[in-house]
Amino acid sequence: MAMTMEHQRTNQQKTMRIEGGRELSGTIRLSGAKNAALPMIAAACLGEEPTILDNVPIELRDVQILIRVLREAGAYIALEGSSLACARGDFPRGTVNREASEIRYSLLLLGLAAAHRGELLLPMPGGCKIGDRKYDLHLMGLQRLGARIEETEAGIRVASEGGVGADIEFYLPTTSGTENLMIAAALASGRTTILNANTRPEIMEMAKLMNLMGAKVSCSNRVVQIDGQSRIQGGVRYAIMPGWDEAVTYIVASAMTGGEICIADFSLDFIREDVRHLREIGVDVFEWGGAVYASGKKQKRAFDLFTAPYPGINSDMQPIFAALAFTAAGKSTITDLRFTDRFRYVEELKKFGGSIHAFGNTAIVEGGRPLQGAHATATDLRGGASCVLAALIAEGESIITNVSQIERGYENIAGKLRQLGARIDTP
Numbered sequence: 001m002a003m004t005m006e007h008q009r010t011n012q013q014k015t016m017r018i019e020g021g022r023e024l025s026g027t028i029r030l031s032g033a034k035n036a037a038l039p040m041i042a043a044a045c046l047g048e049e050p051t052i053l054d055n056v057p058i059e060l061r062d063v064q065i066l067i068r069v070l071r072e073a074g075a076y077i078a079l080e081g082s083s084l085a086c087a088r089g090d091f092p093r094g095t096v097n098r099e100a101s102e103i104r105y106s107l108l109l110l111g112l113a114a115a116h117r118g119e120l121l122l123p124m125p126g127g128c129k130i131g132d133r134k135y136d137l138h139l140m141g142l143q144r145l146g147a148r149i150e151e152t153e154a155g156i157r158v159a160s161e162g163g164v165g166a167d168i169e170f171y172l173p174t175t176s177g178t179e180n181l182m183i184a185a186a187l188a189s190g191r192t193t194i195l196n197a198n199t200r201p202e203i204m205e206m207a208k209l210m211n212l213m214g215a216k217v218s219c220s221n222r223v224v225q226i227d228g229q230s231r232i233q234g235g236v237r238y239a240i241m242p243g244w245d246e247a248v249t250y251i252v253a254s255a256m257t258g259g260e261i262c263i264a265d266f267s268l269d270f271i272r273e274d275v276r277h278l279r280e281i282g283v284d285v286f287e288w289g290g291a292v293y294a295s296g297k298k299q300k301r302a303f304d305l306f307t308a309p310y311p312g313i314n315s316d317m318q319p320i321f322a323a324l325a326f327t328a329a330g331k332s333t334i335t336d337l338r339f340t341d342r343f344r345y346v347e348e349l350k351k352f353g354g355s356i357h358a359f360g361n362t363a364i365v366e367g368g369r370p371l372q373g374a375h376a377t378a379t380d381l382r383g384g385a386s387c388v389l390a391a392l393i394a395e396g397e398s399i400i401t402n403v404s405q406i407e408r409g410y411e412n413i414a415g416k417l418r419q420l421g422a423r424i425d426t427p
């Protein structure tokens with residue numbers, strides 16, 4: 001316990017110092033996507049034999065926590081470089097580490113325990129503090145598959161003696177809810193159909209992995225169908241997709257400074273809507289020879305943007321676009337239709353002298369004015385990244401605190417920005 005508190009103190013103290021005003025140009029390589037890695041690590045634990053996941057963003061705090069939590073609950077996970085070997089081991093056994101409360105994706109242990117006909121008490125999940133993060137659809141779906149669920153002060157208890165496939169309709173396309181039920185249904189008897197499921201690229205990738213492992217999953221627009229198997233062999237190898245969220249963030253970072261960037265081994269496939277907006281704003285983005293290029297030399301235009309499930313703009317990118325709006329003369333609006341309170345970072349961005357105000361689920365930015373260096377706190381992962389972006393164009397030095405929030409999702413962000421020419425260190 002003392003160790004944990006010490007650990008938390010150190011994380012909160014971690015800071016980043018940025019000297020703004022440098023043009024960011026050059027080439028970078030992306031890490032594996034956090035939001036693909038987390039569900040795929042859980043899904044790989046459906047298998048009897050170790051499945052090797054390559055390109056895992058292993059330095060990310062959320063990934064490390066999920067690994068520790070799964071291991072402690074009995075899963076077999078071995079690490080070699082940025083590859084992970086994952087199998088069921090004797091999951092679920094023992095208790096679930098309290099660290100599970102620091103991340104949202106510990107929720108997937110519920111589906112995994114139901115799939116493996118076990119019982120598990122999960123401490124309340126966490127994740128970014130961005131408003132209501134409900135999980136009623138997870139619990140409803142697991143119950144429809146035959147699991148018993150009990151919510152207590154200590155957490156969520158799941159127990160299953162074996163699932164039975166069902167037709168399940170979501171009132172909105174939850175990402176983690178879809179993933180949780182795909183995992184739970186993979187070892188249930190019969191067919192499960194999830195209607196109004198989320199079928200974003202991370203989920204299509206997870207379905208591909210599961211099929212290679214011996215599951216039977218089909219995903220198309222908003223419908224996921226799972227034919228339960230009595231056993232999932234595993235024992236395959238699969239690479240985590242590149243972090244498209246990182247790609248958009250670094251394109252925006254470079255564009256804000258008037259730079260030009262090349263993202264190696266990447267395509268526009270997963271970011272078409274982001275690119276449509278970037279082009280309208282005045283950022284040139286194109287794909288050539290297996291890489292993506294972006295130029296931020298032109299003047300930026302103010303814009304209106306709202307978030308939506310894929311193929312819309314992911315809510316994760318709204319704080320990134322909010323920072324970009326500082327470089328566009330005029331009034332831009334950013335509306336988050338996915339989360340109820342994802343504008344805590346706005347108060348931090350104001351510290352740079354930027355004109356940004358949030359009302360309900362909308363932020364309004366008056367761009368085109370210079371920013372000054374400031375002391376700001378990373379309120380959450382993407383909000384923290386937006387402060388880094390503001391600091392990159394601000395005059396003078398900025399200090400960002402609570403950097404561990406940013407490290408939950410951006411692997412080696414300081415190193416990657418330095419490679420593009422930023423003056424940034426983590427004292």
Ligand SMILES: CC(=O)N[C@H]1[C@@H](OP(=O)(O)OP(=O)(O)OC[C@H]2O[C@@H](n3ccc(=O)[nH]c3=O)[C@H](O)[C@@H]2O)O[C@H](CO)[C@@H](O)[C@@H]1O
Pocket residue numbers: 034035036038104105132133134135136137138172173174175176177314315316338339340
């Ligand atoms: C690790 C990961 O991949 N996290 C992503 C995932 O989070 P996560 O899976 O948590 O997001 P969801 O899609 O579940 O949540 C979106 C909205 O649906 C609501 N909801 C969700 C579940 C439910 O049972 N009932 C309900 O009402 C939530 O309160 C929220 O307002 O998708 C989000 C939306 O694209 C992204 O911002 C997160 O980065």
Ligand SMILES: C=C(OP(=O)(O)O)C(=O)O
Pocket residue numbers: 035062103104105126127128316381382409
């Ligand atoms: C909100 C995010 O993550 P999580 O769902 O893990 O909190 C994110 O990646 O921006």
